[in-house]
Amino acid sequence: MKDSDNLVKEILKLKQQRKAVILAHNYQPGEIQDIADFVGDSLGLSQNAAKTDAEVIVFCGVHFMAETAYILSPHKVVLLPDVNAGCPMADMITAEKLRERKRELPGAAVVCYINSSAEVKAESDICCTSANALRIVESLDAEEILFVPDQYLGHYVSTHTDKKMHLWPGYCPTHMKILPEHITGLKQRNSMAKAVVHPECRPDVIAVADEALSTGGMVRYAGRDDVSQMIVGTEIGIMHRLEKENPGKEFIPASKRAVCPNMKLITLEKILWSLEEMPPGVKVPEETRLKAKATVDKMLQVT
Ligand code: SF4
Secondary structure (H helix, E strand, O other), rough: OOOOOHHHHHHHHHHOOOOOEEEOOOOOOOHHHHHEEEOOOOOOHHHHHHHOOEEEEEEEEEEHHHHHHHHOOOOOEEEEEOOOOOOOHHHHHOOOOOOOOHHHOOEEEEEEEOOOOOOHOOOEEEEOOOOHHHHHHHHOOOOEEEEOOOOHHHHHHHHHOOOEEEEEOOOOOOOOOOOOOHHHHHHHHHHOEEEEEEEOOOOHHHHHOOEEEOOOHHHHHHHHOOOEEEEEOOOOOOOHHHHHHHHOOEEEEEOOOOOOOHHHHHHHHHHHHHHHHOOOOOOOOOHHHHHHHHHHHHHHOOO
């Protein structure tokens, strides 16, 4: 096996030859974040890649994220360095099951979290992110909402709106590993620390935290002058970025077990192999892509 310096050199050389851009989700291992052109959340990364003249996108993340990049950049090749990197939460719903539920709730507007397949987005009325979910729900004329697939993000929104929310019973197994006692115990031992958790966490975790924020929101919060110590309630990959961008501040993971095994399937070797072999990449049938893009575009008109 090549050492990581050589791997990085070869990746960067091939990246230029292939006219590629490398995207790393906030939950990726640190060494992958360090070689990426952009580090961020799935929508922001896909939007950034769409603005470049790169011909190839290497998406270091999971499958629905690569689909989102393709939805916005159908003329670029979108490589997912490990095609087995899926998202268990996104897989907790299918387009067929969603169609069945829609028949049961004909008056409800369907809001889908961006953590969903292109097919599910295509069956939805509008998309949302963890940062704008409440704003999106409030923007709709409908008084009844079917929120898919994350019940916890949906529940968080339901506590801030008068609309009737029907929640799909999906969840993120990684965020489920964060428990309220992790937050309360760490707060007792670190009295200056602010506890910031992701809205994919369980309601009893959000209840004992100081803030519930998206990963982008956490990055901004960490940069505030009044924050010197922060308990971080999300996938631990974000620790790398928080520590790198905020030297001198202390970041404490709410749970070291909050590791997404799918995110960690991406390695430097696999990035190099994907650029060497140039497989066909992640694609979405055009009819589905256009419908899915319409739900993303509707969201962008609101925010
Ligand atoms: S952290 Fe959770 S929501 Fe994100 S990719 Fe992993 S399983 Fe899916």
